[in-house]
Amino acid sequence: MTDDAPISCPYCDQRFAREQWQALHLGLDHSDVLSEKEREAVAVAREEEVADLKTFRLKALAALVFLYFGFLFAYSLFA
Amino acid sequence: MSDRTPNTGRSLLRRATLALLTLTLFADRALAHGGSLRAATPEQLAIPTWLFLLTGGGVVGASFLLASFVTNRAFINAVHDWHRRLAVPRATLAAGTLRFIGVLGLLAVLVVGFIGPQFPLGNLAILTVWVGWWAGYTISVYLVGNTWETLNPWRTIAAVLPTVGATYPDRFGAWPSVAGLLALVWLEVVSPLADQASLLATVVLGYTVVTLAGAIVYTPDKWFSTVDPVSRVFTYYGRVAPLRRTDDGLKLRLPGAALSDTRFVDGADEVAFVIALLWVTTYDGFVTTPAWTDLATWLVNLGVPASLLYPAALFAGFGVFLGAYRTATRRSIGFAETYLPAQTLATRFAPSLLAIAAGYHLAHFLGYFLSLSPALVTVAFSPFSPPANVPVIPLPGWFGGLALTFVLLGHLVAIWVAHATAYDLFPSRLQAIRSQYPYIAVMMFYTMVSLWIVAEPDLTPPFL
Numbered sequence: 001m002t003d004d005a006p007i008s009c010p011y012c013d014q015r016f017a018r019e020q021w022q023a024l025h026l027g028l029d030h031s032d033v034l035s036e037k038e039r040e041a042v043a044v045a046r047e048e049e050v051a052d053l054k055t056f057r058l059k060a061l062a063a064l065v066f067l068y069f070g071f072l073f074a075y076s077l078f079a
Numbered sequence: 080m081s082d083r084t085p086n087t088g089r090s091l092l093r094r095a096t097l098a099l100l101t102l103t104l105f106a107d108r109a110l111a112h113g114g115s116l117r118a119a120t121p122e123q124l125a126i127p128t129w130l131f132l133l134t135g136g137g138v139v140g141a142s143f144l145l146a147s148f149v150t151n152r153a154f155i156n157a158v159h160d161w162h163r164r165l166a167v168p169r170a171t172l173a174a175g176t177l178r179f180i181g182v183l184g185l186l187a188v189l190v191v192g193f194i195g196p197q198f199p200l201g202n203l204a205i206l207t208v209w210v211g212w213w214a215g216y217t218i219s220v221y222l223v224g225n226t227w228e229t230l231n232p233w234r235t236i237a238a239v240l241p242t243v244g245a246t247y248p249d250r251f252g253a254w255p256s257v258a259g260l261l262a263l264v265w266l267e268v269v270s271p272l273a274d275q276a277s278l279l280a281t282v283v284l285g286y287t288v289v290t291l292a293g294a295i296v297y298t299p300d301k302w303f304s305t306v307d308p309v310s311r312v313f314t315y316y317g318r319v320a321p322l323r324r325t326d327d328g329l330k331l332r333l334p335g336a337a338l339s340d341t342r343f344v345d346g347a348d349e350v351a352f353v354i355a356l357l358w359v360t361t362y363d364g365f366v367t368t369p370a371w372t373d374l375a376t377w378l379v380n381l382g383v384p385a386s387l388l389y390p391a392a393l394f395a396g397f398g399v400f401l402g403a404y405r406t407a408t409r410r411s412i413g414f415a416e417t418y419l420p421a422q423t424l425a426t427r428f429a430p431s432l433l434a435i436a437a438g439y440h441l442a443h444f445l446g447y448f449l450s451l452s453p454a455l456v457t458v459a460f461s462p463f464s465p466p467a468n469v470p471v472i473p474l475p476g477w478f479g480g481l482a483l484t485f486v487l488l489g490h491l492v493a494i495w496v497a498h499a500t501a502y503d504l505f506p507s508r509l510q511a512i513r514s515q516y517p518y519i520a521v522m523m524f525y526t527m528v529s530l531w532i533v534a535e536p537d538l539t540p541p542f543l
Binding site: 052 | 130140145147505
């Protein structure tokens with residue numbers, strides 16, 4: 001839970017901690033009723049999300065490599 | 080281990096019990112191989128225990144990382160929404176046959192349990208309950224579909240009894256079924272239910288009286304859908320299965336796909352039942368560990384009454400498992416920075432654990448069922464004069480590896496279900512990934528506890 005005031009969805013009763021998430025929600029659940037401005041916000045949020053996901057994928061890959069070699073060494077030492 | 084006397088009250092059949100998630104280790108003396116995870120993990124592990132546990136946790140974590148690479152919402156939805164409708168007419172004849180088999184089975188258990196031969200492998204009551212019903216039938220529930228509503232002999236009998244139709248106090252919710260499940264497992268752990276046929280029949284009779292009384296007072300529908308722990312176990316396991324009966328025939332989905340549906344588990348009481356389902360299996364194995372023997376001995380020396388030990392351990396462990404899950408829910412809200420109520424997260428993520436429970440059950444009971452099913456069939460043809468040498472199938476050595484595969488499969492399904500659920504709950508895909516961290520940590524914890532029990536030597540529980 002964040003300390004900032006929640007950002008409400010204008011079309012339903014959901015609330016979000018970040019502008020980006022509210023925009024993504026609009027794109028997912030209310031894509032048929034959006035204004036032009038909201039559409040732009042959704043597009044921007046989606047681009048940001050894809051960039052964030054790319055970063056996360058790299059981290060996840062690093063974690064997998066670390067796990068793999070960690071276990072490889074552990075087994076070569078202890079098994 | 081092998082020098083344990085066979086009459087310790089924990090023979091092969093004794094171990095195969097209400098252990099639902101059984102990474103419980105039961106090494107059986109009656110068979111060459113029990114097909115339990117025991118077979119896969121010999122008494123002396125080739126690697127240090129900590130590495131064994133860490134590997135189990137690592138596999139769960141790595142599976143989560145791999146699942147997080149799947150970020151295409153359309154693909155995830157397609158997987159979960161995929162279904163085929165099979166136009167099967169309401170088969171009245173098949174339903175009638177199932178009901179008949181159910182009632183016949185119940186009668187057989189009661190009659191043979193009381194007056195049949197009393198050695199476990201030659202007693203139809205014991206074989207029917209543990210091999211036919213708890214191993215074989217339960218496997219069919221989560222691999223194919225839940226037929227318990229039709230097969231359930233108590234429901235069939237209750238249907239022809241009058242009903243009072245008292246109002247069930249809604250504030251109780253599913254809590255009585257949680258208590259009932261814990262009570263049944265406690266009974267199974269502290270008494271030789273799989274060795275003494277007459278005792279088993281007595282317990283079945285007691286369960287029959289309570290169940291029918293409840294059905295008469297609160298109507299069968301209310302009783303079996305809410306209070307009866309056995310029905311609830313099958314309802315939950317049935318959710319893992321690909322087939323479900325709907326109003327217009329059968330609906331086929333991918334195994335586990337139904338677990339991510341909304342409003343399946345509803346409320347703190349039902350979450351508690353899912354956790355209880357996981358915990359009771361662990362408990363059954365926990366009481367055979369040397370650690371438990373030491374702890375119990377120490378407590379008894381302190382002056383704790385021995386009779387309190389087992390119920391106390393049952394509740395304490397359940398508390399730890401439930402506490403871990405609730406903590407995970409709270410942390411998940413923090414990680415995902417969401418305004419969704421904790422209740423929503425807890426109820427939506429709980430069903431994924433059922434896949435793990437089913438995986439453990441299959442790992443444990445498939446080999447058990449296969450090796451003992453000839454005994455069941457043979458004894459069924461002559462319940463009162465079984466042959467002196469009841470046939471059993473010895474399982475090949477590689478079966479233990481198969482058991483570990485089932486455990487792994489259960490985890491993979493659970494992680495996938497949690498992944499799909501998170502995508503359904505949160506608009507941001509990164510938020511969805513973060514929300515799962517605590518739940519994955521809890522899955523690791525449950526897994527490592529189970530693996531620790533597997534790796535420990537198997538002792539006879541003390542003070543029983």
